[in-house]
Amino acid sequence: MLWNEGTRPMRMSRLMVKTLREAPAEAELPSHRLLLRAGLIVPLAAGLYCFTPLGWRVHKRLETIIREEMDRYGAQEVHLPALHPLETWEQSGRATTMGPVLFHLRDRKEREFVLGPTHEEVVSHLASRHIQSYRDLPFTLYQIQTKFRDEPRPRGGLIRLREFFMKDAYSFDADWESLDQSYQEAFDAYVRIFSRAGVPVVAVEADSGAIGGKDSQEFVFLTESGEDEILLCDGCGYAANAEKADFRKPPAVAGEPLPIEEVATPGITTIADLAAFLGIEERQTAKAVFYLADGEPVFVCIRGDLEVNETKLRNALKAADLDPMDEAAVRKHGLIAGSASAVGLKGMRVVADPTAVEAPNLVAGANKADTHLRNVNHGRDWRAGIVSDIALARDGDLCAQCDGRLRGRRGIEMGHVFKLGTMYSEAMGVHYLDETGAQQHAVMGCYGIGVERMLAAVIEANHDDNGIVWPPSVAPFDVHVVVIGAGNDDVDSTLAELESRLEAAGMSALVDDxxxxxxxxxxxxxxxxMPVRITVSPRALKNGGVELKLRREGDAEVIPLAGVVERVQAAQQAGGYGG
RNA sequence: CGGGGUGUAGCUCAGCCUGGCAGAGUGCUUCGUUCGGGACGAAGAGGUCCCCGGUUCAAAUCCGGGCACCCCGACCA
Structure with a gap:
C-alpha cells in the first residue's frame, strides 16, 4: 500500500516544485488551477503536460490503486506497443472511421505507422496468437499505457489531453454468457477503484455505437463543468447518458384522420410560433430536421414537442458520420427550412420517430414558404423508410421505468465498460475451436479508465478555497511537516526524531525546511x-510536543511526539478510502 | 472545423483607442531587520512587447498575413 516504505522524508528545499500564488489566466477549472498552482504539472503545448515529481507521485498512486484492483480479480497486466503499423488499423477498418484522431508517422523506409489512440486491434493480435481452444478462455488483459489522440479540442487541463495514460483492459470469452461475468468483474473493480481514489462516480447506461456491441456503461463524475449530459431519475435508480437515455414520451392528441388541407402561415418557421399561430399544442405538429449522413441527405421527422437525439439517429442510420445540413446543402436539396415535410418528398431517405408516425392529424410543412399542411397522417400522406426511436431525453421528462422524472446533470466520463462482442475478433482473426470442434470467434469486452482525468477529478472533488485536500489514498505524501524556528536545538532534535519515527512507520513525509x-x-x-500537517516549532514544544492538524478539518492540537504515528494512521483510516 | 477571446518580465496584468525612454504588483538575487497564516527596508537581475511583412522620421501601439493559447459547440478516457 505504501510504495515508498523506508524512504527518507523529502525536503521541500530540494523538491523540484514551485508553487504559484496566482494561477495562469487560461486555467478556469478548479482542478486545472490547482494543478498549476501546486506545481503538479507544467504545460508544454495544448493537451500536453509535464508531470513534476509531486504530480507524478499522485499519478503513480492512482496507477497502484488501479493495478491492485485489476490484479485482485485476476486481470493480467501486459504491455503493448504505442506505435502501430497502419495496416493493423486498416485491418479493423478503423483507419478511416477513427481517421482524424490518429497521429500518423512514417519510418525511414516510408512505412506508415500510427500512434495508438486505443488498443483493441493490437490486443486482439496478441490474443489471437494465444487462443486456440475454448480451454484457453476466458481471460482479461490490461495495461496502463500512453494513448495518443489528435483531439479537435484539448481542454480543461488534464480533462482532455492529446497524450494521456489509460488503463485499458480487454476480456476474451467463449460466449456472451461468459462475457457477462467478465464484464461484471470489471464493473465491480471500477466501483472499488473510484471509491478508493476518492472520486464519486455514477454508473450510467451509455451508447454502444453503431458497431454492434451490447451493454455499455460509463462511470461519470458529476460536475457542472462536465462535457457530457447525464439523465438521472429521481424515482428509481435509472441513470443514462443523454445519448442513450430512454424516456416516456407524452401521448399524442387522439383523433380520426381528417382530410389534409393547406393553411397559410406567413413568416412562421418555428414550432413554437406555429403552435401559437394555430392555437394548437406543439405535440400536434411535426418537426423536420435535415442531416447529411456519410454525405447522403436524410430527412428526419419527429413530433414537434420533441428534439432529435443525434446519436440515436446515427445508430438508426448506421452512419459513421452525421452532420446537420448547412444552408447551402438545404438549398441544394430543395428543402424549405421552416416549412418542410415528408409529404411529397423525393430523393432522400426519411427517418421518423414513432411519435411522428403514430400521431394523427399533425401540422407539417407544405414544402413551400409561409404555408403548412393540417391533418397530415403517416401511411396516407407520407411514409418513413426507417421508423426508430430518435428522441432526445431532456431534464424534466418522465422516466420510462417508473413514475419519476429525469433530471439533467453534467458530468465527465472517468471510465467506460463495454461489451464489444465479436467485431474485433472477427476483423483480427481471434478464434478458437469449441467442444464440438467448430471454429468460433472470441467474445470481447473492453474497459477503460483515464488516469489523468481521474487525477483531475480527485482534485475537483477534494479541494477548498485554500487548495487541494488529498484523500489519504492518493496524497503525494502522507504527512507535511512544517518547521518553524530551525536552528533551535530543541526544534532540530525534535524534527530528527519525528522524521525517523515516520520513516520507521513507512510513512512518506514532505518537510518544509x-x-x-x-x-x-x-x-x-x-x-x-497533504492529509496531515505536523508543525515543529518552539511554541508547540513549549506546549508539550508537536502540532498536528488534519487538512480536511479546521483545528490543530498539540500532541506528544510519541503519539504522532498512531494519530496519522488513525487519520488515514478515518479518511474513508480504504488504502 | 464553426463561433468568441487572449498574446507585453517566471506569474497576474496596465500601456494600445490618440504612434515618441517598456511599466506596476508578485516572484527571483544580495544585505539588514523580522519569524505561527503569503512580513519590512534598501539595492539589483530579468524583455524577440507571439512571428513575418507593410505604413511612418519613429510601431508594443496603425494596416495585412500567419502562429500559439484559452473558452463555447460537433468527438472521447
Whole structure:
C-alpha cells in the first residue's frame, strides 16, 4: 500500500516544485488551477503536460490503486506497443472511421505507422496468437499505457489531453454468457477503484455505437463543468447518458384522420410560433430536421414537442458520420427550412420517430414558404423508410421505468465498460475451436479508465478555497511537516526524531525546511493538501510536543511526539478510502 | 472545423483607442531587520512587447498575413 516504505522524508528545499500564488489566466477549472498552482504539472503545448515529481507521485498512486484492483480479480497486466503499423488499423477498418484522431508517422523506409489512440486491434493480435481452444478462455488483459489522440479540442487541463495514460483492459470469452461475468468483474473493480481514489462516480447506461456491441456503461463524475449530459431519475435508480437515455414520451392528441388541407402561415418557421399561430399544442405538429449522413441527405421527422437525439439517429442510420445540413446543402436539396415535410418528398431517405408516425392529424410543412399542411397522417400522406426511436431525453421528462422524472446533470466520463462482442475478433482473426470442434470467434469486452482525468477529478472533488485536500489514498505524501524556528536545538532534535519515527512507520513525509515565513509555509501546506500537517516549532514544544492538524478539518492540537504515528494512521483510516 | 477571446518580465496584468525612454504588483538575487497564516527596508537581475511583412522620421501601439493559447459547440478516457 505504501510504495515508498523506508524512504527518507523529502525536503521541500530540494523538491523540484514551485508553487504559484496566482494561477495562469487560461486555467478556469478548479482542478486545472490547482494543478498549476501546486506545481503538479507544467504545460508544454495544448493537451500536453509535464508531470513534476509531486504530480507524478499522485499519478503513480492512482496507477497502484488501479493495478491492485485489476490484479485482485485476476486481470493480467501486459504491455503493448504505442506505435502501430497502419495496416493493423486498416485491418479493423478503423483507419478511416477513427481517421482524424490518429497521429500518423512514417519510418525511414516510408512505412506508415500510427500512434495508438486505443488498443483493441493490437490486443486482439496478441490474443489471437494465444487462443486456440475454448480451454484457453476466458481471460482479461490490461495495461496502463500512453494513448495518443489528435483531439479537435484539448481542454480543461488534464480533462482532455492529446497524450494521456489509460488503463485499458480487454476480456476474451467463449460466449456472451461468459462475457457477462467478465464484464461484471470489471464493473465491480471500477466501483472499488473510484471509491478508493476518492472520486464519486455514477454508473450510467451509455451508447454502444453503431458497431454492434451490447451493454455499455460509463462511470461519470458529476460536475457542472462536465462535457457530457447525464439523465438521472429521481424515482428509481435509472441513470443514462443523454445519448442513450430512454424516456416516456407524452401521448399524442387522439383523433380520426381528417382530410389534409393547406393553411397559410406567413413568416412562421418555428414550432413554437406555429403552435401559437394555430392555437394548437406543439405535440400536434411535426418537426423536420435535415442531416447529411456519410454525405447522403436524410430527412428526419419527429413530433414537434420533441428534439432529435443525434446519436440515436446515427445508430438508426448506421452512419459513421452525421452532420446537420448547412444552408447551402438545404438549398441544394430543395428543402424549405421552416416549412418542410415528408409529404411529397423525393430523393432522400426519411427517418421518423414513432411519435411522428403514430400521431394523427399533425401540422407539417407544405414544402413551400409561409404555408403548412393540417391533418397530415403517416401511411396516407407520407411514409418513413426507417421508423426508430430518435428522441432526445431532456431534464424534466418522465422516466420510462417508473413514475419519476429525469433530471439533467453534467458530468465527465472517468471510465467506460463495454461489451464489444465479436467485431474485433472477427476483423483480427481471434478464434478458437469449441467442444464440438467448430471454429468460433472470441467474445470481447473492453474497459477503460483515464488516469489523468481521474487525477483531475480527485482534485475537483477534494479541494477548498485554500487548495487541494488529498484523500489519504492518493496524497503525494502522507504527512507535511512544517518547521518553524530551525536552528533551535530543541526544534532540530525534535524534527530528527519525528522524521525517523515516520520513516520507521513507512510513512512518506514532505518537510518544509525552507527559510521562509511561517505564513508562506502554512499557505503552501494548505495548497499542496497533504492529509496531515505536523508543525515543529518552539511554541508547540513549549506546549508539550508537536502540532498536528488534519487538512480536511479546521483545528490543530498539540500532541506528544510519541503519539504522532498512531494519530496519522488513525487519520488515514478515518479518511474513508480504504488504502 | 464553426463561433468568441487572449498574446507585453517566471506569474497576474496596465500601456494600445490618440504612434515618441517598456511599466506596476508578485516572484527571483544580495544585505539588514523580522519569524505561527503569503512580513519590512534598501539595492539589483530579468524583455524577440507571439512571428513575418507593410505604413511612418519613429510601431508594443496603425494596416495585412500567419502562429500559439484559452473558452463555447460537433468527438472521447
Amino acid at each position: 525552507r527559510d521562509d515565513s511561517p505564513g508562506i509555509k502554512f499557505n503552501d501546506a494548505d495548497l499542496l493538501g
